[in-house]
Amino acid sequence: MQQGGGSETEVTWEDQQNINKFGRLNNRFHELEDEIKIAKESNDNLEDASNELILTDEEVVRFQIGEVFAHVPKDEVESRIEQMKEVTSQKLEKLEEEKESVLAQMAELKKILYAKFNDSINLEED
Amino acid sequence: MASSSSTSGSGSGSGSALTERRGIPGAQFVEDVQTYLTQSGLDVGSALAFLQERLQQYKVVEMKLLAQQRDLQAKIPDIEKCLDVVATLQAKKGTGEELITDFEVSEGIYSRARIEETDSVCLWLGANVMLEYSLEEATGLLQKNLDNARASLEVLIADLQFLRDQVTITQVTIARVYNWDVHQRRIQQAAAPTAQE
Numbered sequence: 001m002q003q004g005g006g007s008e009t010e011v012t013w014e015d016q017q018n019i020n021k022f023g024r025l026n027n028r029f030h031e032l033e034d035e036i037k038i039a040k041e042s043n044d045n046l047e048d049a050s051n052e053l054i055l056t057d058e059e060v061v062r063f064q065i066g067e068v069f070a071h072v073p074k075d076e077v078e079s080r081i082e083q084m085k086e087v088t089s090q091k092l093e094k095l096e097e098e099k100e101s102v103l104a105q106m107a108e109l110k111k112i113l114y115a116k117f118n119d120s121i122n123l124e125e126d
Numbered sequence: 127m128a129s130s131s132s133t134s135g136s137g138s139g140s141g142s143a144l145t146e147r148r149g150i151p152g153a154q155f156v157e158d159v160q161t162y163l164t165q166s167g168l169d170v171g172s173a174l175a176f177l178q179e180r181l182q183q184y185k186v187v188e189m190k191l192l193a194q195q196r197d198l199q200a201k202i203p204d205i206e207k208c209l210d211v212v213a214t215l216q217a218k219k220g221t222g223e224e225l226i227t228d229f230e231v232s233e234g235i236y237s238r239a240r241i242e243e244t245d246s247v248c249l250w251l252g253a254n255v256m257l258e259y260s261l262e263e264a265t266g267l268l269q270k271n272l273d274n275a276r277a278s279l280e281v282l283i284a285d286l287q288f289l290r291d292q293v294t295i296t297q298v299t300i301a302r303v304y305n306w307d308v309h310q311r312r313i314q315q316a317a318a319p320t321a322q323e
Binding site for chain 1 (some may be wrong): 210
């Protein structure tokens, strides 16, 4: 946080709590960005896998379960992948929603804190 | 697990602040810098040094907690994978089919295994111990481990949030004490305009 030029603006407990909350939200925002990136990659991989499945003419596919590759009939693999895609896209949706909410809360807090502290506080990404 | 919040008893009267959580000391919120310095009997330099040291201690604890968090976050998907395998074995049980899998013998080298219908699996418990469990028991044990890991992770995340709040409070206090000092010096210089240094 920038140090102001010796200004006299008092910091109340409520201000401190707002600053703390902003810090927490900012951290959560970065975590969410990482999680969203991973979920998107996972989604893309599943998409690629299911496309490959359509192209292949083998009846038995090696599907990774845990650390091993089990020989699974193509139909079962298809439904498993569909299910995994469902789960991942729902997770992605939830993460995006949370991200929107966090950004909105951060914008609110920025308004409040800048109104009180003006130049004495810096809430931007370094 | 829920620490009870205690209203701060010391002079600076911070609202309802937790004075500590699981061994992490809470940062005292300073209502008024002047009062804080008078009460603690410290001059600005010592107060700043004390706060900086507190900040360092917090950083050390944060590193430790982050490492624990990374471990747990790696452990959870592992347990989920194990549950997946046990579930697959269980699904195969009624059918009379064998499960054919390719597994890694060594890095880059795979071999084929034929797993016949089985009622039990062996679980690695750590410390060079492996026990045989029935499929149901194995599922139960793994699920319990997974739930414990997830619960520990939640507590850990709450600890980290508490810690980060204390770090923020301490940083703000440092800035305010510093600003107060600058402000005081300005007032003194303005009050003694003839005493040029």
